[in-house]
Amino acid sequence: MTDTFTDGKPIRLFESGSIMQYLVARYDTDYKISFPPGSREFYEMTNWLFFMNAGVGPMQGQANHFTRYAPEHIEYGVNRYQNETRRLYGVLDKHLSDSKQDYLVGNKCTMADIAHWGWVAAAFWAGIDIENFPALKAWEERMLARPAVEKGRHVPDPHRMKELSKDKEAMERHAAQSRKWVQEGMKKDAEQQK
Template identity: 70%
Template sequence: MSQPNITLYTMQTPNGIKISIALEELGLPYKVEKIDISKNTQKEEWFLKINPNGRIPALTDTFSDGKDIRLFESGSILEYLAEQYDTDYKISFPKGTREYYEMKSWLYFQNAGLGPMQGQANHFYRYAPERIEYGVNRYINESRRLYGVLDKHLSESKSGYLVGDHVSIADIAHWGWVAAAGWAGIDIEEFPHVKAWEELMAQREGTEKGRHVPTPHTIKELLKNKAAAEKEAAGTRSWVQDSMSADAKKA
């Protein structure tokens, strides 16, 4: 593998900070380009050449053949970083081991389950133009169910991490979402083992550095101020609706 030539295209979101935390844990050099999704930068033609789906995070690097590689989807990027750069298994496990496959299971649990469900809870709880009780309850309750699955699993963990005896990309994938649980109307106090795991992760230098990319990670402070949280949600609600309208017209 050639020397890293990584550029991370990101914004301060639970999915975005997955990648910066992983990069910090690995100690890899990388450049950052902030993508302002409120201005639809992610829909611009240059960015769509990197991620045709028009979402963050995305990442570019120089591949082993000397040519650029363009990556998107946070889970895919995490796997790429682990497979290409984690030769000491700081945030992964050797391919073919029990822990390797268990790590993948929890990574996909987050990418296909907890993340999408909590994302929908965010939408109906914070951003929908009107409160639709069915949508709010459906997605908050399903997110809470998934937190329960996570809590039970962590209650049986000897290391405190999701898999094996150390942190992995499975933990990194979850952390930003769990840290923002309150934004989706989920009370983390209901899940003591998840809360303890979140605090364990927060103590890591990689988490502390990576969570503030490309801008400060302030969700905990925001949740303590109801007026500020509503003001933030109102501002986001406006461009979310505009973006949805624009996408509908294109479709």
């Protein structure tokens, strides 16, 4: 991402967590989706952001790959990453249940919730049954009920994962198209690295 920094010069940022931290620090001056730096809630929010960046995202991404995109079924890969994703979902579910809050931190929707939502909304794509995590499922539904989430999930293109999860044939067609695209991209990347 490129933005104009306070000195008027471009600043280039990469990695989703870094981009989110920058956007919140720069533009969320009223702390609508964050907390003041130095506060207990700020550090708790940062914990959950890093939990997504270092845990949920990479593990579920691999679960997605071995479940939907790998050219052949590799049981070890599927089991390894689905099980780890389930473990991480269990951590989220327990936290939401034990804290008795609607959101991950401070009982308000923050960038930590926003960072997790896309992954949790697509749990089925990784072969994860969200029904096994009742507090997390309730949180995901609460997030989807927020008008800003509903609007934002369709930028830049319509987000059809929820609808896709209800039609097994459409899901398989989409997986086949995605698998082909991923495999072609991997082949192209490998050729460029020679």
